[in-house]
Amino acid sequence: MPLSIRRAGHRYRSEPEPGVRTAHAFSFSAHYDPANVSFGALLACNEEFLAPGAGFAAHRHRDTEILTWVLEGALAHRDDRGHEAVVRPGQLQYLSAGSGVSHSEVNAATDEPGEPVRFLQFWLQPGEFGTEPDYALREVDGEAGSVRLTPAGLLRRDDAALHLLRASAYLPVPELPRAAYLYLHVARGGLGFRESGGPKGRGRELAAGDAVRITEGDTPVDPTAGPDGVELLVWAMDSPVVYG
DSSP: OOEEEEOGGGSEEEOOSTTEEEEESSOBTTBOOTTOSOBTTEEEEEEEEEOTTOEEEEEEEOSOEEEEEEEESOEEEEETTSOEEEEOTTEEEEEEOTTOEEEEEEESOOSTTSOOEEEEEEEEOOSSSSOOOEEEEEEOOSSOSEEESSOTTSSSOTTEEEEEEEEOTTOBOOOOOOOSEEEEEEEEEEEEEESSSSTTOOEEEEETTOEEEEETTOOOEEEEEEEEEEEEEEEEESSOOOOO
16 A cells, blocks of 8 residues: 555554553564564664663664654663763664664663653664664754754665654645655654545544555655644655565
8 A cells, every 4th residue: 555554552562671661663572463564674663661760771683773763851872882872852863783782771760750751763674784883873953844864874774764854833844755665753743634636635634653654656745734733753765674
């Protein structure tokens, strides 16, 4: 199907650690749906909620591009390559696992009544494997309506990029990037659009946490922010995951 809406309420949910709640957009861990294992080069889109003091102890990744966007609170990162950071809203964290890296992710507020942390994390298949791990923490323009979050050369995959699009209430969303695969995730606010042009174009509305998967260039018509504006994360990819 060229355009597929995936509602936040339909995601698989898990509680992998005490104080941790996760909503999974794709098959993940014990949850396996053979019809939903990836989209384009994306392997995972997880929305994580960590209570104060909760998080993921050190665990290992390999050959995965991991991008983290914090929505609320502060996330403490530490890895065995010597990187330590506290990631807050307005920053993008990039970790290229390459040949192998171990890292932990915990709520930087260690005790009650500290603030929970809520963040989105994307896993992308790299275009090359076994490379040297890499790390970056990028400050993002808090006012710009359209930002390419992954500048050329950041990702270990040449045909994928993550964009941030913003619009105030009832205003048009900046132009979507063009690619064979588009993955739109409403991070904040809401989004309205028509599925096709003309008077018969069906109107759709998305809330925070909802997503749209688009192939074959069948992009939404007249995407417009909802009453609370919109913050939209958009993956543009030109090839799918390669297996085997």
